[in-house]
Amino acid sequence: MATPDTIPVAGVMNPNNESFIMTDTLLSSTTPLSLKTILSPSSVLNLFLIWLGYRVLLALYNISPFHPLYKFPGPKIAAATFLYEAWYDWILQGQYTNKIREMHGRYGPIIRISPHELHISTPSFADEVYPSSSSLRIRDKSQHQLNTGGAGPVSVTGFSTVSHELHRLKRAPLSKFFSRSQMLSLESEVTDYARRVVDKLLRIGSVQNVKEAFNCFTADVIAQYAFGESLGFVDQEGTWEPNFATWTSSFMRAAYGMRHNALMRRSAAALPFLASRMNLMGEDVKRVLHVMEVLVPEFIRKALGSDEAKDDGKGGVFAELIRGISENGKKKKLTEDEMYWLSGEGFNFLLAGTETTAAILTTITFWLLAKPTVYARLMQDVAPLNPDTIKWTELEQKPYMWAVVHEALRMMPGVSHRSARVARTEDLVFRDKSNGSNKEWVIPRGTPVGMTSMIQHWDEELFPCPDEFLPERWLLEDGKPDYKLQKNLLSFGKSGHGRACIGESLAYCEVYIMAALMAFHVVPRAKLVDTTRANFDYDHDMIVPQTKFGSISCKIAIQ
Numbered sequence: 001m002a003t004p005d006t007i008p009v010a011g012v013m014n015p016n017n018e019s020f021i022m023t024d025t026l027l028s029s030t031t032p033l034s035l036k037t038i039l040s041p042s043s044v045l046n047l048f049l050i051w052l053g054y055r056v057l058l059a060l061y062n063i064s065p066f067h068p069l070y071k072f073p074g075p076k077i078a079a080a081t082f083l084y085e086a087w088y089d090w091i092l093q094g095q096y097t098n099k100i101r102e103m104h105g106r107y108g109p110i111i112r113i114s115p116h117e118l119h120i121s122t123p124s125f126a127d128e129v130y131p132s133s134s135s136l137r138i139r140d141k142s143q144h145q146l147n148t149g150g151a152g153p154v155s156v157t158g159f160s161t162v163s164h165e166l167h168r169l170k171r172a173p174l175s176k177f178f179s180r181s182q183m184l185s186l187e188s189e190v191t192d193y194a195r196r197v198v199d200k201l202l203r204i205g206s207v208q209n210v211k212e213a214f215n216c217f218t219a220d221v222i223a224q225y226a227f228g229e230s231l232g233f234v235d236q237e238g239t240w241e242p243n244f245a246t247w248t249s250s251f252m253r254a255a256y257g258m259r260h261n262a263l264m265r266r267s268a269a270a271l272p273f274l275a276s277r278m279n280l281m282g283e284d285v286k287r288v289l290h291v292m293e294v295l296v297p298e299f300i301r302k303a304l305g306s307d308e309a310k311d312d313g314k315g316g317v318f319a320e321l322i323r324g325i326s327e328n329g330k331k332k333k334l335t336e337d338e339m340y341w342l343s344g345e346g347f348n349f350l351l352a353g354t355e356t357t358a359a360i361l362t363t364i365t366f367w368l369l370a371k372p373t374v375y376a377r378l379m380q381d382v383a384p385l386n387p388d389t390i391k392w393t394e395l396e397q398k399p400y401m402w403a404v405v406h407e408a409l410r411m412m413p414g415v416s417h418r419s420a421r422v423a424r425t426e427d428l429v430f431r432d433k434s435n436g437s438n439k440e441w442v443i444p445r446g447t448p449v450g451m452t453s454m455i456q457h458w459d460e461e462l463f464p465c466p467d468e469f470l471p472e473r474w475l476l477e478d479g480k481p482d483y484k485l486q487k488n489l490l491s492f493g494k495s496g497h498g499r500a501c502i503g504e505s506l507a508y509c510e511v512y513i514m515a516a517l518m519a520f521h522v523v524p525r526a527k528l529v530d531t532t533r534a535n536f537d538y539d540h541d542m543i544v545p546q547t548k549f550g551s552i553s554c555k556i557a558i559q
């Protein structure tokens with residue numbers, strides 16, 4: 001209890017005006033550790049100096065020979081402090097990939113990009129950084145990288161899990177729903193949505209941004225498949241906006257701030273409260289929070305509750321998943337934690353499966369319109385197919401179609417920034433063979449090592465004239481697809497790696513079907529409006545590739 005000597009809140013009633021006033025007497029009569037003492041300018045300054053001293057000592061240690069990564073090349077400032085990475089990632093907004101590319105030019109194929117992380121630009125080393133899941137080699141993610149995911153249910157998904165083993169446990173029950181055979185059975189539904197999008201594009205006619213149309217398509221397909229209910233974006237009359245991607249762009253913009261600023265991460269946890277009770281957030285953030293905190297959990301609860309929804313086989317992934325989990329032959333009651341995790345996974349499907357696939361489709365549409373020779377060759381390739389009955393499996397057998405899709409995946413990978421892995425149980429050995437050297441580097445176990453699609457896909461030895469959209473580069477002399485070259489793509493992560501994209505087959509199915517329908521029905525009647533390659537040229541990262549104008553966009557007018 002507070003005694004007169006230790007009154008924690010310094011205030012008394014003023015007998016004249018009955019207001020609550022602070023008194024110096026009370027403030028000064030407290031113990032030596034009163035709030036006033038702690039918050040006095042000199043104490044604050046002292047605390048700050050102690051913190052600064054600690055930071056300076058840490059920076060000195062980071063660049064000293066005592067640090068395990070001391071010998072690796074790179075600018076000392078990047079090795080000394082995370083502020084360097086934060087400056088390019090956060091303050092200059094997604095510019096660290098460009099800086100890393102420049103650093104490779106100066107220091108070689110292996111560089112230290114932060115106090116704890118290395119980056120490699122030699123494509124063949126991707127097999128070491130991201131080994132196939134069948135090799136059973138352990139790869140964790142690094143928490144620093146995952147901090148971009150911020151707070152809320154998304155932060156407990158498999159994607160956002162550091163540990164290799166825990167990730168496998170979280171991914172296993174979901175991955176069977178995204179196998180190629182499963183996607184083949186979903187194909188008719190994908191085609192149905194794609195046809196509705198094409199019909200609507202032709203119906204609207206006037207100038208439209210096809211990226212928004214594709215965002216509606218991909219969000220509705222994944223929602224329908226995952227939850228048994230679409231989000232209704234394609235059915236919006238006469239418009240493609242708003243859609244899920246427009247809502248999430250403010251979230252994406254905050255990603256690097258979250259990575260580098262603990263305060264921002266803490267505040268993100270309070271977002272639902274600020275949005276719903278205090279009305280402090282913009283409409284987009286409110287909507288996306290509504291999807292994450294209300295809509296997706298409702299879908300999951302519905303899947304839990306209603307047996308009818310599940311038995312017709314159309315209840316979606318979560319209904320199936322929950323039906324599959326039983327205890328002693330009875331439906332298992334999910335715990336709050338399990339519900340929270342599944343809500344995160346559901347939201348993540350929308351987040352990961354919308355903008356990425358839409359960006360590939362937008363890129364294909366643009367180049368088909370910008371390069372009539374590419375379009376003519378594609379049409380030659382698919383001419384034997386009947387546009388009314390096209391099939392994904394037929395389309396991917398067409399070499400030029402295959403080449404167009406892979407060239408678009410090269411230039412517009414799903415995630416443009418680095419993705420590091422931590423080999424917890426083994427040292428990795430990197431051999432630098434550049435410029436006639438044959439130097440061996442032993443990377444200590446536990447070190448995050450990253451590679452970047454946007455750097456690998458612009459490797460001039462693998463992809464000469466990388467700025468050009470050249471589907472031909474994907475074909476061998478006999479005109480067949482170059483599957484060996486395909487292994488160098490990091491668009492879905494490294495193929496076969498346990499943490500690569502779970503939705504790869506769904507994405508391929510959507511891309512082949514929609515691209516073919518666009519080529520048959522829309523491209524011949526469309527022309528580009530206010531759209532040039534500058535609307536596609538990579539400038540910086542916001543998780544996904546960004547141009548100097550922001551997101552990629554492609555406006556077309558249809559006659």
Ligand code: HEM
Binds near residue numbers: 160354360490
């Ligand atoms: C062309 C379209 C797509 C591209 C280029 C793409 C790309 C990627 C990449 C690069 C990763 C790995 C990120 C990392 O290294 O941490 C990833 C992970 C993931 N993607 Fe995709 N993605 C696409 C479509 C989809 C779709 C349609 C879904 C829908 C289910 C999806 C769901 C996921 C999930 C859940 C993960 C996390 C996997 C895990 O950590 O186990 N993606 N994606």
